Amino acid sequence: MVIRLYDSVVLQPEFLSNDILPQLNAEPEPIHIVSRSPFEPQEFRFGVADLHPDYGLNDELVREIAPAIPVSVLNTHAMASTTRRFVAAFPGDVMFAVKCNPDPIFLQAMYDNGVRRFDVASLYEIALLRDLLPEARLYFMHPVKAPEAIAEAYYRHHVRAFVLDTDDELDKILQATNYADDLELFVRIAVPKGNVATDFSTKFGAKPDTAAALIARTGAHAAKLGVSFHVGTQCVDAQVYVNAIAYAAAVIADSSATVEVLDIGGGFPTVLCDDTPPPAVETYMALIHTALATHGFDGMEILCEAGRGLVADAGSLVVRVEGRKGDLLYINDGTYGGLFEAGGAIGLPYPARLVRRDPLRLGDGTAAFRLAGPTCDSVDMMNGPFMLPDDVQAGDWIVLDKLGAYGEVSRTNFNGFGAVHKAIIE
Numbered sequence: 001m002v003i004r005l006y007d008s009v010v011l012q013p014e015f016l017s018n019d020i021l022p023q024l025n026a027e028p029e030p031i032h033i034v035s036r037s038p039f040e041p042q043e044f045r046f047g048v049a050d051l052h053p054d055y056g057l058n059d060e061l062v063r064e065i066a067p068a069i070p071v072s073v074l075n076t077h078a079m080a081s082t083t084r085r086f087v088a089a090f091p092g093d094v095m096f097a098v099k100c101n102p103d104p105i106f107l108q109a110m111y112d113n114g115v116r117r118f119d120v121a122s123l124y125e126i127a128l129l130r131d132l133l134p135e136a137r138l139y140f141m142h143p144v145k146a147p148e149a150i151a152e153a154y155y156r157h158h159v160r161a162f163v164l165d166t167d168d169e170l171d172k173i174l175q176a177t178n179y180a181d182d183l184e185l186f187v188r189i190a191v192p193k194g195n196v197a198t199d200f201s202t203k204f205g206a207k208p209d210t211a212a213a214l215i216a217r218t219g220a221h222a223a224k225l226g227v228s229f230h231v232g233t234q235c236v237d238a239q240v241y242v243n244a245i246a247y248a249a250a251v252i253a254d255s256s257a258t259v260e261v262l263d264i265g266g267g268f269p270t271v272l273c274d275d276t277p278p279p280a281v282e283t284y285m286a287l288i289h290t291a292l293a294t295h296g297f298d299g300m301e302i303l304c305e306a307g308r309g310l311v312a313d314a315g316s317l318v319v320r321v322e323g324r325k326g327d328l329l330y331i332n333d334g335t336y337g338g339l340f341e342a343g344g345a346i347g348l349p350y351p352a353r354l355v356r357r358d359p360l361r362l363g364d365g366t367a368a369f370r371l372a373g374p375t376c377d378s379v380d381m382m383n384g385p386f387m388l389p390d391d392v393q394a395g396d397w398i399v400l401d402k403l404g405a406y407g408e409v410s411r412t413n414f415n416g417f418g419a420v421h422k423a424i425i426e
């Protein structure tokens with residue numbers, strides 16, 4: 001396979017205009033002009049044979065492309081197999097949380113591999129799904145919505161399922177839909193914090209003092225009543241779901257309402273560079289299944305809103321090292337680009353692999369590195385630690401894995417560093 005990003009075009013003198021010709025020597029040399037800037041994004045299509053056995057594009061291909069801007073790699077095969085495994089193991093119906101990767105290639109592959117319900121949080125996501133997958137069932141699962149968004153979702157896009165966590169939001173939904181009698185309403189409850197990367201019950205979810213009463217009141221207005229929670233993202237302890245299901249059961253019992261659907265949210269993790277990797281998805285599902293049965297939920301409709309657990313494994317990113325100061329590597333992507341969750345308070349330690357520019361160069365030993373993004377902002381830093389060969393140097397590339405969720409979707413053009421190539425593995 002031959003891929004050249006910066007082939008030069010050779011213009012022969014006979015093609016040059018009369019303005020230029022007199023400036024040339026009697027025996028003019030061909031003039032070389034660059035046909036394509038190395039910073040101009042391109043889309044590539046590769047096959048599984050172009051992948052490294054661990055993850056991402058193989059080293060020869062990275063050297064061949066020699067990218068000067070990051071390359072986001074979407075592996076539709078990995079996505080399909082993870083999705084099939086997840087759908088087979090989950091004791092209910094799986095929703096995909098569109099926010100974590102709304103790339104149409106992924107959405108279509110998700111649908112083709114058995115996911116027919118989608119958790120959408122904005123009108124943009126609703127319109128995207130309606131256009132791409134008109135038969136999909138949409139759930140508007142943002143707990144605080146604009147009234148216009150509710151009305152447009154209901155009347156234009158025929159969305160019937162909405163979530164809420166306050167009396168005010170219930171009133172808003174009822175008014176925006178003219179007190180419709182066909183609403184599927186979910187009350188999102190805050191659940192006790194577990195071992196997660198980000199707790200999702202600080203910002204959203206009805207607290208213990210209001211949850212049961214809100215469920216009861218919502219039940220009086222809903223054609224179908226549901227309860228939902230989210231344990232927090234990258235939940236590496238399956239027991240957290242068991243505790244949350246027990247808590248939900250207690251709140252529902254307290255409400256005395258007839259709840260028909262329990263939505264246990266997202267949070268399912270991917271394997272990062274943690275000392276203790278999370279258990280397999282089947283272990284989570286077995287514990288969840290038992291907890292549902294224990295609390296009398298087995299006859300009920302069960303949903304989840306999985307994001308990371310479905311798509312993280314299917315994305316990787318190739319970045320280039322532009323400079324090095326000791327253990328700090330200056331790379332051409334960062335927290336304002338495809339690496340938002342590697343920085344700040346979340347600081348996910350993504351698996352990293354070095355691709356040396358010179359394949360004959362040898363390294364000795366592995367070291368822990370920090371990464372600095374390309375923007376001028378000092379918070380554009382990623383502490384990892386990222387384990388790489390000690391000899392890493394400017395001009396080498398790093399392949400980062402597990403970026404199929406919350407990677408590309410967060411990219412901005414801050415400081416003008418938004419350009420990215422896209423490589424689709426099909």
Ligand SMILES: Cc1ncc(COP(=O)(O)O)c(C=O)c1O
Nearest residue numbers: 097233266267268305306307308
């Ligand atoms: C309401 C809701 N559901 C589901 C998800 C997906 O979570 P995860 O990617 O942890 O599975 C999110 C993530 O932000 C969310 O806000």
